[in-house]
Amino acid sequence: MLSIRSGTARDVSLIRVLIYEFAEYERLQALITENELLRDGFGTQPKFQILIAEWQNKPAGYALFFDCYSSFRGRGIFLEDLFVRTEFRGKKIGRALLARVAAIAQKNVCFGVMFNVLEWNRSAIEFYQSLGATFVDDWKTACLCGDAMRLVASEAA
Amino acid sequence: MLSIRSGTARDVSLIRVLIYEFAEYERLQALITENELLRDGFGTQPKFQILIAEWQNKPAGYALFFDCYSSFRGRGIFLEDLFVRTEFRGKKIGRALLARVAAIAQKNVCFGVMFNVLEWNRSAIEFYQSLGATFVDDWKTACLCGDAMRLVASEAA
Numbered sequence: 001m002l003s004i005r006s007g008t009a010r011d012v013s014l015i016r017v018l019i020y021e022f023a024e025y026e027r028l029q030a031l032i033t034e035n036e037l038l039r040d041g042f043g044t045q046p047k048f049q050i051l052i053a054e055w056q057n058k059p060a061g062y063a064l065f066f067d068c069y070s071s072f073r074g075r076g077i078f079l080e081d082l083f084v085r086t087e088f089r090g091k092k093i094g095r096a097l098l099a100r101v102a103a104i105a106q107k108n109v110c111f112g113v114m115f116n117v118l119e120w121n122r123s124a125i126e127f128y129q130s131l132g133a134t135f136v137d138d139w140k141t142a143c144l145c146g147d148a149m150r151l152v153a154s155e156a157a
Numbered sequence: 158m159l160s161i162r163s164g165t166a167r168d169v170s171l172i173r174v175l176i177y178e179f180a181e182y183e184r185l186q187a188l189i190t191e192n193e194l195l196r197d198g199f200g201t202q203p204k205f206q207i208l209i210a211e212w213q214n215k216p217a218g219y220a221l222f223f224d225c226y227s228s229f230r231g232r233g234i235f236l237e238d239l240f241v242r243t244e245f246r247g248k249k250i251g252r253a254l255l256a257r258v259a260a261i262a263q264k265n266v267c268f269g270v271m272f273n274v275l276e277w278n279r280s281a282i283e284f285y286q287s288l289g290a291t292f293v294d295d296w297k298t299a300c301l302c303g304d305a306m307r308l309v310a311s312e313a314a
Contacts, residue, residue, distance in 0.1 A: 112302030132305030145269030148289030156260035
C-alpha cells in the first residue's frame with residue numbers, strides 16, 4: 001500500500017538519507033546538512049516543499065520542489081528531485097509523487113511543472129515523455145557559483 | 158549615469174513592456190498580464206523580485222529572479238531574465254545588474270546564481286563564461302505543462 005504525505009521537521013534525518021541516496025544514484029555529490037534542511041524547509045519562510053512516499057509504512061521515495069516564475073507564463077513549480085529507492089521501483093510510486101506535485105501546481109494556477117533530467121538517464125526521459133512532458137532542447141543551464149559569484153558580487157555598487 | 162533600484166507595484170506597466178521586449182529579443186511569446194505581475198510580484202507572498210536599471214533616468218533594463226533550492230547544495234537564486242534594451246547596450250548595464258543579483262545571493266548565503274541561456278545566443282554565453290560561470294551540459298530542461306500537467310494531476314489520489 002502506498003501513502004504520500006508532506007515532510008515535516010521531524011523527517012529531516014530521513015530526508016537527508018534520501019537525498020544522499022539520490023545523489024549517489026545521479027553520480028553527484030550532496031553537501032547538505034540536517035540543520036540546513038531544517039532551517040530552509042521548515043522555518044518561517046520555507047525554501048522548498050517535500051512529499052514523502054511510503055510503501056507499507058517504509059520510506060520509498062520523495063519529491064522536493066519549490067515555486068518558480070516565468071515572466072512570460074507566470075507561476076510554476078520547479079521539481080528539483082523525484083526519487084524512488086531501488087527496492088521500491090516498479091510500483092508506480094514516482095508517477096504517484098509526480099501526480100501529487102502536478103495537482104499542487106494545478107491548484108496554484110501554475111503553467112506547469114519544470115524539471116531537469118540528466119541526459120544519460122534514458123529511462124527517466126522516456127518516462128516523462130510518455131506523460132506528455134516537453135523538452136527544451138535549445139536552453140543551456142548555467143551557474144555563477146561560489147568564488148565566481150563572490151567575484152561578480154564584489155562589483156556591485 | 159546608471160542607477161539600479163528594486164521594482165515596485167507602481168512599475169508593473171513598465172515591467173510588462175520590458176518583459177515583452179525581452180520576449181521579442183528571445184523570439185519567444187510572452188503571455189503575462191499587468192494584473193498577474195502585480196499579484197505575483199507585489200502581494201503578500203512575492204513569487205519573484207525585480208531590479209530595474211535606469212540610465213540617465215530612462216529605463217534601460219531589468220533582472221527578474223526568485224529563490225531556488227538545491228537539495229545537494231542548499232539555497233540559490235534563479236535568474237530568470239537579464240535584459241538590456243538595445244539602445245542601452247555597451248554600457249556594462251547587464252554586468253551591473255548581474256553583480257547586484259550576485260550580491261543578494263551572497264548576502265543570503267546562496268551557493269550560486271542559476272540561469273538558462275539560449276543555445277544560439279553566443280554573445281550571452283561568452284559574457285557569462287568570461288565571468289566564470291559554469292555550464293551544465295548534461296542536463297535537459299523539461300516541462301510538464303498545461304494539458305499534460307492537468308492529465309497527470311487527475312491521477313493524484
